[in-house]
Amino acid sequence: MEPALYIVATPIGNLGDISRRALEVLSGASCVAAEDTRRTGQLLGAEGIKARMIAYHEHSAPQVAQQLVARVAAGESVALVSDAGTPTISDPGYRLVRMMQDADLKVVPIPGPCAAIVALSAAGLPSDRFAFEGFLPNRGEARRRRLELLAGAEATLIFYEAPHRILATLEDMQAVMGGEREGALARELSKSFETIRRAPLSQLCDWVRSDANQSRGEIVLLLSPARTDATASIDPALGELLRGMAEHMPARQAAKLLSTYSGVRSRQLYDFLLEQRQK
Ligand code: SAM
Numbered sequence: 518m519e520p521a522l523y524i525v526a527t528p529i530g531n532l533g534d535i536s537r538r539a540l541e542v543l544s545g546a547s548c549v550a551a552e553d554t555r556r557t558g559q560l561l562g563a564e565g566i567k568a569r570m571i572a573y574h575e576h577s578a579p580q581v582a583q584q585l586v587a588r589v590a591a592g593e594s595v596a597l598v599s600d601a602g603t604p605t606i607s608d609p610g611y612r613l614v615r616m617m618q619d620a621d622l623k624v625v626p627i628p629g630p631c632a633a634i635v636a637l638s639a640a641g642l643p644s645d646r647f648a649f650e651g652f653l654p655n656r657g658e659a660r661r662r663r664l665e666l667l668a669g670a671e672a673t674l675i676f677y678e679a680p681h682r683i684l685a686t687l688e689d690m691q692a693v694m695g696g697e698r699e700g701a702l703a704r705e706l707s708k709s710f711e712t713i714r715r716a717p718l719s720q721l722c723d724w725v726r727s728d729a730n731q732s733r734g735e736i737v738l739l740l741s742p743a744r745t746d747a748t749a750s751i752d753p754a755l756g757e758l759l760r761g762m763a764e765h766m767p768a769r770q771a772a773k774l775l776s777t778y779s780g781v782r783s784r785q786l787y788d789f790l791l792e793q794r795q796k
Contacts, residue, residue: 518594526603526629530707547593603631636703636737646672699741705734
């Protein structure tokens, strides 16, 4: 194998989601740098792969990363895996990637599951613009402050959350953004109890409160974009013209074109068209 650091995505539940390329890299690499060698050992064992493993996690001493860089510099191939999903996404590894790049060494991503993207793909929320927010602060006050900062975001927001905090976080979201704002809860993705539900925050809160099973397992929370109220602020004649144009060309193109002549932001015109289509 070509000397490089390979960022290998692994399943987030269903072992069938491992890619052929991931298996090739894991079996061919000189060593596998794993967040948890026991857990990765189970995955490799299930695939019949024998590999030399090195523990590399959040608390690893800087020398471990330096040794991994030295291995690649000496012509070895190193596969980086986390407990599940894509390494470096809310998981250790991005510093190691930088160190490799700074040493002019190759970094090769091996694509595969990532809970945030898997959840977004099936949540039924707008996905043309989204922001990954990772984990919110654990403590109530800090969490609410962060949510207040995010309340006006015009993109779908994606959060990871621990099961024992899910209700408190949903309640904070409701308090900050209002119970009408739509959210989605994606739980145990690709596993036996996979559950994906999109509903206004008030309903999600009631549902989680009344069913303890919804606070179990691994969870991704998503929030719909803040309403821009594009409909309310667009002149009716302009709106009609825009709707007419969008019948003959893609919505984005119509919004851009009309923006040039009207001076109204293209994003606002585009949101207007989206809102109209939802009605
Ligand atoms: N690197 C991983 C990825 O690409 O998805 C994420 C690692 S992060 C430490 C772990 C969090 O991801 C969990 O707490 C949960 O919020 C989310 N997660 C991981 N697997 C999941 C699954 N099968 N279903 C729902 N959420 C999941």
